[in-house]
Amino acid sequence: MPKRAGRTRIPWTASVLAALAALLAVLAAPPGAASAAPAVRGESRPVYSYERAIRETVWVDTGIEHSAPEGEDRAVRVAVDIVRPREAAESGRRVPVIMDASPYYSCCGRGNESQKKTYDEHGRPVQFPLFYDNYFVPRGYAVALVDLAGTNRSDGCVDVGGRFDIRSAKAVVDWLGGRARGYSSRTGPQTATADWTTGAVGMIGKSWDGTIANGVAATGVEGLRTIVPIGAISSWYDYYFAQGAALYDGGPDSLARYVQSPEAQTNCQDVQAELADGAPRDGNWTDLWQERDYVRAAGRVRASVFAVHGMQDLNVRTQHLGQWWDALARNGVERKIWLTTAGHVDPFDVRREAWVSTLHHWFDHYLLGYDNGIERAPMADIERAPDQWSTDPLWPPRSTAATALHPAPGSGDGPGRLGTRPAPAGSSDSFTDDPATGESDWAASADRRTPAKAAFTTVPLARDLRLSGSSRVRLTVTPSTTSAHLTAVLVDLGPAVIRDYGAKGEGITTLTERTCWGSSTPGDSACYRRTVADTARVDRTVFSRGWADLGHWAGLDEQQPLVPGRPYTLTLGLAATDHVVPAGHRLALIVAGTDAGLLEPADTTPRLTVDLSRTTAELPLVGGPAAFARATAGGRPAAPDGGGRTVRTPTALVHLP
Known part of the structure; x- marks a missing residue:
């Protein structure tokens, strides 16, 4: 039955209580x-x-x-x-x-x-x-x-x-x-x-x-x-x-x-x-x-x-x-x-x-x-x-624990493996720094061996796997020249719709209509152009990355020339994130040299050999090692996906206001 038009009457007790609540808020x-x-x-x-x-x-x-x-x-x-x-x-x-x-x-x-x-x-x-x-x-x-x-x-x-x-x-x-x-x-x-x-x-x-x-x-x-x-x-x-x-x-x-x-x-x-x-x-x-x-x-x-x-x-x-x-x-x-x-x-x-x-x-x-x-x-x-x-309720979640994962050799022309079992002594992988390639190139070829990177992937996940916080990768590498830069990235291998962060709007599209937030004057409007998500369909997503100069392996006080053929150990910090790798997807760790568009090249172009038995990724997994064990239980190696789209990072960055 429709309501009659007219003023709604508020009971006297309700109005008094509302006024009292407002007064108490001020007094408190x-x-x-x-x-x-x-x-x-x-x-x-x-x-x-x-x-x-x-x-x-x-x-x-x-x-x-x-x-x-x-x-x-x-x-x-x-x-x-x-x-x-x-x-x-x-x-x-x-x-x-x-x-x-x-x-x-x-x-x-x-x-x-x-x-x-x-x-x-x-x-x-x-x-x-x-x-x-x-x-x-x-x-x-x-x-x-x-x-x-x-x-x-x-x-x-x-x-x-x-x-x-x-x-x-x-x-x-x-x-x-x-x-x-x-x-x-x-x-x-x-x-x-x-x-x-x-x-x-x-x-x-x-x-x-x-x-x-x-x-x-x-x-x-x-x-x-x-x-x-x-x-x-x-x-x-x-x-x-x-x-x-x-x-x-x-x-x-x-x-x-x-x-x-x-x-x-x-x-x-x-x-x-x-x-x-x-x-x-x-x-x-x-x-x-x-x-x-x-x-x-x-x-x-x-x-x-x-x-x-x-x-x-x-x-x-x-x-x-x-x-x-x-x-x-x-x-x-x-x-x-x-x-x-x-x-x-x-x-x-x-x-x-x-x-x-x-x-x-x-x-x-x-x-x-x-x-x-x-x-x-x-x-x-x-x-x-x-x-x-x-x-x-808390970030990172209370159950988050640093979990050690280890890269290990793969088979044939495919990627290496990423899991909880350390690689055998003497295991290694090599790549040559290519300043013309970057994280989007490496992610796109994660399932193929390429000269510019070393990639390691888990089996397809049986359950979602969430990373929450900052990761780090401890690497032992041997350079062929006197200088070298290193990059490590974490990649979600699987289809998704994401904000297109590599586009001009970095994930938003600005429309012409406006919404207003407050009061205006002739010289100061409260109305701003509306924005919506600028999205992209991708087959893989780089969700955390970190970089380092190997010449600072001993600390940041002084850059040191490297001795070709000598192994160096360095812990590389990766940017904080909170990302869920869904069931059916794979988690990948990629190690490479110069990240094009984000990192300036070293003075030389080295070949770098990674000692896999002395390399560990510590990832902030919600649920810790048990969550990783459940997510990878019974998994089988994935077939190469043959390519697909990765959001490409800008070729050069300048400071944005």
Whole structure:
């Protein structure tokens, strides 16, 4: 029977209980947070006007002095563009701050649509890139976008993860907490205070921005309650090198020139020289890399961490996530994780509605103090296939255990075997480094012996086999020349539909229609182009990889020339992942030399002989050795599949914002 039109009446008791619940949520919040907008059912609501919001710029003193070419020392101030609720300021309510510190606001833009900051004729900020301001300011937050030192309207120099970078953002957190000085202009004496904030700060950002969040958290700065690093670096050495092997052309000095302001280009020749001299392309560990290694300082992190990463990110590889995550776990940091199957892509463009909702609840809890249960929700959300997600209460799962698998010789022209039984003494396999081939070529020929790689596969699996975390491969190899690079990859041999991470969008397609997330003004729209998964049908998937320079077998302090004919042992770390090899598929380990498009070649082109009896792969298997035994029980060797498609990696990589 149809319902009558008209107003639905809510029982008096229900309305009273709802109001009481909202009041209790406010009263339960920590000091300062209770002044923010009240929650309804533990969630902040858009009760403030975005159109009337206060928009201003403050220049914060970083505590660094830098000498210009003329010789005078000048205090370095960084520009902070702020948007915050006017009604909260007028009523004396103090609000927390969501902060994104970035070098990209004028050179390159942020997000899938490369949004840049814009200003009116008086220099007041108009457009704040990304949706954070549109969505969160009406809900009782301020949003602060920081120009890192040497970029856009900030003083100082770009030093790519060093003291200028980190103190740019840390000083702003200190200013918001009343511990640093801010000014109403770039050079003037008039001070600006942050008496409108609770001092609770959450940092967020993708790529370099998320890296800054990691670095600032590693200082232990007071007031930083949470960080949300997306595709972020945890150690800058590992961005440019993989165990001594060079990964990208150029170095941090060229990246600094890419983002710096015209003033910095003129005034920062000394910093440019320090970056060039401190980062030689030989892969040696230097003091410059020591300063930019945030993993070693993970014990200082007080903030909670919500980490997001694309498992096929070949720009900021998941090694950064894995080592950071493990260090945080060892130090008992509260944390949450999302893993997507895309490349270097923001979750806003992978799983938009769920992302905005989850981020909303995360900030409500850690910045406003609302008891909404987000910290008790499953720790991990993992994309298994395009738009198909699973959750885990703990990541990696508690039953995960490092499981030793051994490569062994095969028969005829087929691949070697991969199993739990070590190879007989004296067993070996050889390949010749071919810098023109890479992981997609090797995976495509996994079932055939080819000159450029050695491949080892399991039998077809009787059950699904899940790898969760970081792997490592201990190799003993004998080179024929004085230098050599090594690559190891894990491959799922079997058909699948995946996000096409090797395509231009790295797993997404951007459409023309838009969806809106918050309030808009004529100069700052809350509406963004919708995205969908860009998929590919493949016959095999490379899902983890690692690289190394054999000349650094003894450590990263110094590259050593190799003695041809002498065996060397090296443990090669593979990037973190969470991948299920389905029943009927096979797991493959491939060992090769230069990974084309990802690794710079060595000085020579060696032939490498792998001692299989002294080679072991330690894989993080959920269920450990017993799970592998069950998955491979009764299996028979597979017939070669004769080819098929593998997603090809880009032929060259550059840093992507």
